[in-house]
Amino acid sequence: MVIETSGLSKSFRGFTAVDRVDLAVEEGHVHALVGPNGAGKTTLFNLLTGFLKPTAGRVSMAGHDITGSPPERIARLGVARSFQITNLFEHLTLQQHVELALLGTTKLGHRFWVSDRVLTKFHDRAGELLDEVGLAKLRDVPAGTLAYGQKRALELALALALDPKVLLLDEPTAGMGLEDVERTVELVKRVRTGRTVVLVEHNMSVVAGLADRVTVLQFGRILVEGTYDEVRNDSRVIEAYLGGESAA
Numbered sequence: 001m002v003i004e005t006s007g008l009s010k011s012f013r014g015f016t017a018v019d020r021v022d023l024a025v026e027e028g029h030v031h032a033l034v035g036p037n038g039a040g041k042t043t044l045f046n047l048l049t050g051f052l053k054p055t056a057g058r059v060s061m062a063g064h065d066i067t068g069s070p071p072e073r074i075a076r077l078g079v080a081r082s083f084q085i086t087n088l089f090e091h092l093t094l095q096q097h098v099e100l101a102l103l104g105t106t107k108l109g110h111r112f113w114v115s116d117r118v119l120t121k122f123h124d125r126a127g128e129l130l131d132e133v134g135l136a137k138l139r140d141v142p143a144g145t146l147a148y149g150q151k152r153a154l155e156l157a158l159a160l161a162l163d164p165k166v167l168l169l170d171e172p173t174a175g176m177g178l179e180d181v182e183r184t185v186e187l188v189k190r191v192r193t194g195r196t197v198v199l200v201e202h203n204m205s206v207v208a209g210l211a212d213r214v215t216v217l218q219f220g221r222i223l224v225e226g227t228y229d230e231v232r233n234d235s236r237v238i239e240a241y242l243g244g245e246s247a248a
C-alpha cells in the first residue's frame with residue numbers, strides 16, 4: 001500500500017469531520033474519494049498532504065509514518081497535489097510557470113536570483129510537460145489569459161513537474177464543461193502511468209472512467225469501498241446520496 005491510514009480522525013471544535021478512517025491505497029491505482037457534500041473528503045485530503053494535522057490516528061506514505069508531518073516533508077516523499085483553487089501568476093507565461101516549478105525541485109530553487117542560463121536548462125523539460133497536458137501551443141501566453149479548464153491543466157503540469165509518485169487531485173473537473181471534463185479524464189489516464197492517483201471527484205462518470213477503487217465517505221466515515229460497479233449499486237450509497245439531496 002502506498003498510502004495507509006489507521007483510525008485517522010480530525011475534529012474541529014468538537015465536530016468530527018473525519019472519523020476513524022482506515023484507508024488503504026494500492027500502488028499504481030487511481031483511487032477515488034467520493035461522498036455527499038460535507039462527507040469529509042477535502043478534510044481527509046488535507047490530512048494526507050499535511051495541510052491539516054490529525055486529531056487522532058496515523059498516516060503512512062510509501063512506508064514512512066508522516067503523521068503530523070508538514071506538507072514540505074510529505075512533498076519530498078514524492079507526493080504532489082493539484083489544488084482546486086488555482087493559484088497562478090497572471091503575468092507569467094505558461095512556460096515560465098513550469099520552469100519555476102522545475103527549478104523549485106532543485107537546490108537552486110532556494111536561491112533568490114537565478115541566471116537565465118540556468119532557467120534555460122529547464123526549458124526543454126517544461127515544454128515536454130506543457131505538451132503532456134495539451135498546452136504546448138500556449139506556452140508563451142500569460143497564465144491570466146487562460147480559460148478555466150486550461151488553468152487546471154497548467155496546474156496539473158506544475159504538479160507533474162515534481163515527478164510525483166503519488167498525485168492527489170482535488171476535484172480535477174470541478175466547474176468544467178463537458179469537453180474539458182472529457183479532456184481531463186484522458187489527461188489523467190495518460191499521466192497516471194507509473195504513479196498512484198488519489199482523487200476527490202463529484203462527477204460519477206469521471207469516477208467510472210478512471211477509478212480502480214472507490215471509497216465512499218459519509219459523515220466522516222468510510223461507508224463503502226470497492227470498485228465503481230460495486231459501490232454504485234450499493235443501497236447504502238444510493239441512500240447516502242439521496243439523503244444528501246433531499247436535505248439540500
Ligand SMILES: Nc1ncnc2c1ncn2[C@@H]1O[C@H](COP(=O)(O)OP(=O)(O)OP(=O)(O)O)[C@@H](O)[C@H]1O
Nearest residue numbers: 012015016017035036037038039040041042043044
Ligand atoms: N476548518 C474547519 N472548521 C470547522 N469545520 C470544518 C472545517 N473544515 C471542514 N469542516 C467541516 O467538516 C465537514 C467536512 O468538510 P469537507 O470539506 O471535508 O467535506 P467534503 O466531503 O469535502 O465536502 P464537499 O464535497 O462539499 O467539498 C463539513 O461539515 C465542514 O463544515
